[in-house]
Amino acid sequence: MTERGQQVADAAAVDLRISDGVVVERATQAAGGLEPREGERIIEADGLVAMTGLVDLHTHLREPGFEQSETVLTGTRAAAAGGFTSVFAMANTLPVQDTAGVVEQVQALGDAAGYATVRPIGAVTEDLAGERLSEIGAMAESRAAVRVFSDDGKCVHDALLMRRALEYVKTFDGVIAQHAQDPRLTEGAQMNEGALSSELGLKGWPAVAEESIIARDVLLAEHVGARLHICHLSTAGSVEVIRWAKARGVQVTAEVTPHHLILTEELARTYDARFKVNPPLRREDDVRALRAAVAEGVIDIIATDHAPHPVEAKDCEWDAAAFGMVGLESALPIALLTLVQEGHASWAELESLLSQRPAEIGRLSGHPTAIEAGQPADLVLVDPTGTSTFSTDRLRGRSANSPFLGMELPGRVAYTVRRGFLTVDDGELVAPETVAASARSAGGAR
Ligand SMILES: NC(=O)N[C@@H](CC(=O)O)C(=O)O
Ligand SMILES: [Zn+2]
Numbered sequence: 001m002t003e004r005g006q007q008v009a010d011a012a013a014v015d016l017r018i019s020d021g022v023v024v025e026r027a028t029q030a031a032g033g034l035e036p037r038e039g040e041r042i043i044e045a046d047g048l049v050a051m052t053g054l055v056d057l058h059t060h061l062r063e064p065g066f067e068q069s070e071t072v073l074t075g076t077r078a079a080a081a082g083g084f085t086s087v088f089a090m091a092n093t094l095p096v097q098d099t100a101g102v103v104e105q106v107q108a109l110g111d112a113a114g115y116a117t118v119r120p121i122g123a124v125t126e127d128l129a130g131e132r133l134s135e136i137g138a139m140a141e142s143r144a145a146v147r148v149f150s151d152d153g154k155c156v157h158d159a160l161l162m163r164r165a166l167e168y169v170k171t172f173d174g175v176i177a178q179h180a181q182d183p184r185l186t187e188g189a190q191m192n193e194g195a196l197s198s199e200l201g202l203k204g205w206p207a208v209a210e211e212s213i214i215a216r217d218v219l220l221a222e223h224v225g226a227r228l229h230i231c232h233l234s235t236a237g238s239v240e241v242i243r244w245a246k247a248r249g250v251q252v253t254a255e256v257t258p259h260h261l262i263l264t265e266e267l268a269r270t271y272d273a274r275f276k277v278n279p280p281l282r283r284e285d286d287v288r289a290l291r292a293a294v295a296e297g298v299i300d301i302i303a304t305d306h307a308p309h310p311v312e313a314k315d316c317e318w319d320a321a322a323f324g325m326v327g328l329e330s331a332l333p334i335a336l337l338t339l340v341q342e343g344h345a346s347w348a349e350l351e352s353l354l355s356q357r358p359a360e361i362g363r364l365s366g367h368p369t370a371i372e373a374g375q376p377a378d379l380v381l382v383d384p385t386g387t388s389t390f391s392t393d394r395l396r397g398r399s400a401n402s403p404f405l406g407m408e409l410p411g412r413v414a415y416t417v418r419r420g421f422l423t424v425d426d427g428e429l430v431a432p433e434t435v436a437a438s439a440r441s442a443g444g445a446r
């Protein structure tokens, strides 16, 4: 397979030859490019931008247990459509991903589907109950080799458990990904706390409920000398705390979701539960601070927090609706709109935010560090020109609870290549049988 694309860093047109899941040759077109050989498929990628495959450190795939919302197959289809080649699957399944058996099962489902590398996240506490540590060691040593642990959906609130979890993962270079939400400060909370929550009569969720947990946890991570990752940062104050911790040398990383980079609490006025999410949409000044923190490097990555829910969990009163939004297919377009087009990040920085840094934080093995000869062929080719209306036909998962439906968004994924085979071909998902067969034959490639 020969690909004509553009290199991200210097925007020079290059040809790539891919064979057996690896980029085997790369030449600039200025230097003559590559001659296609007999039997090779040529992808015309002129005008497209190439990035290493996107990596989502925060995806809810819902299987086992909530297959009416999403399955590993449907969720990784959505991932591929969005340009992702790897996803980290959150632990709040049923049963919870808190044993070696369950994480191995989720990983095996991902391997069989083939649309993306699925790396299960292990629960920090048994059944996400916040009482006893889960089998962290057994999950780390299992075939799934778990490196990221999180009770996401719930906060690890007990400081002693958090300390013990940090001590444990430190022994094998793992990381605790904290969902920072003080449960007592957010009992019954429905949206951001402020003048608008009072006006709408919805119970408020104060910024300090997030910031106080982050402050505690960066201090614990410093004390233990372990790695801490903060999920879905949503307030200007959280940015301040992370900046302070990084300046002290704490091993902390932080993520922001696409939706927190663009949407605000004002959307609660619609009472449309597509805009109900945990943590809640905040204010304009928070959105500004989050974008600036990405530009400054205080925020390390963009993660989708893809949280599918069925119609009945969203098409109801705000108070009764579930928290969460789907996000895999819209992540790159929203990042382009809010960061690249606004001058907060270059394409190369986008590759860092959506591919390189999440892979590093999750200790993802077999992920390319660049698109060059000798590197695994996990990459995405994006059409950067024009915009299109984001509609349900762009969604490839099982649920349609996207807050971006109807918006004009830039950036279409033209091709996604995983382990050398196509999962998206000329803007269309490749059929499941074809992808599964390609994944089986690529099985031993790494
Ligand atoms: N983000 C959400 O609003 N919901 C997530 C849980 C979570 O990420 O906290 C879910 O599992 O639905
Ligand atoms: Zn969460």
Ligand SMILES: [Zn+2]
Residues within 6 Å of the ligand: 058, 060, 090, 152, 153, 305, 307
């Ligand atoms: Zn989540």
